[in-house]
Amino acid sequence: MAQLKSSSRDNILDAAQRVASREGAGKLTLDKVACECGLSKGGLLYNYPNKEALLKSMLDRLLDQFLSIAETEERAMAGEPNAHLRAMLRAVAGHQMVDPGTYMCILTASAENPELLEPMRAVFRDSYQRISSECTDPDLGLLLWSAADGILFHHILGIAPYPQAEKSKLFQKLLKLSEEMS
Structure with missing residues (x-):
């Protein structure tokens, strides 16, 4: 039964992402999500x-x-210099493939209720501490991490003035700089 409920929840979340992507964050409604995933509103x-x-x-x-x-990236680099920073950069680079509509829903929701971002704030606080303590140059480590997030937000907001190939090149440069910091 738990598997069925989990599967149902995943289907609903997938449907919500499709609606957000297709229609925009401001037009995400429970009715549209229910329709998209084939549930009654009561089921949703x-x-x-x-x-x-x-x-x-x-x-x-x-x-x-x-x-x-x-975490997968960091485990693969265990014992290497700047492992957490490099893992975060790789995760951000990999996460740019997520549909921007999903991010926009979250940004829209957080504008109405900033408490929704508390789990993300906790992750960022932890990463800040870890990057600050592991890097020989903590300021550079934090700048690289911030630059990666900036590239991701350009993508999310649809304001990146550069093509995908340039974005990939920028992420590769950030990774190279993080490897050379040791």
Whole structure:
């Protein structure tokens, strides 16, 4: 039964991402998500009692995916210099493939309820501490991490003036600089 509920929740989150991508964050409604995933509104409300709960789950899943990439990368670099910084840079570079509509939903929701971003703030606080303590030049490490996030936000907001190939080149340069910091 737990597997079925988890699968149902994943289907709902997938549907919410499709709606957000197709119609924009401001037009994400529970009715549209229910229709998209083939559930009645009551079926949707059984899993997510309100839009805020749905958005929180979207953020949680996005954060879980990001952390999974970062943890896998960090394990692969265990014992190497700047492993956490390099893992975060690789995770950000890999996460640019996530549909910007998902991010926009979360940004929209956080404007209404900033507390939704608390899990992300906790991850960022932890990464800040880890990068500050592992890097021989903590300021440079934090600048590289911030630059990677800036490139990602250019993508999310659709304001990047450079093509995908240039974005990939920039991420590679950030990774190279993080490797040369030791």
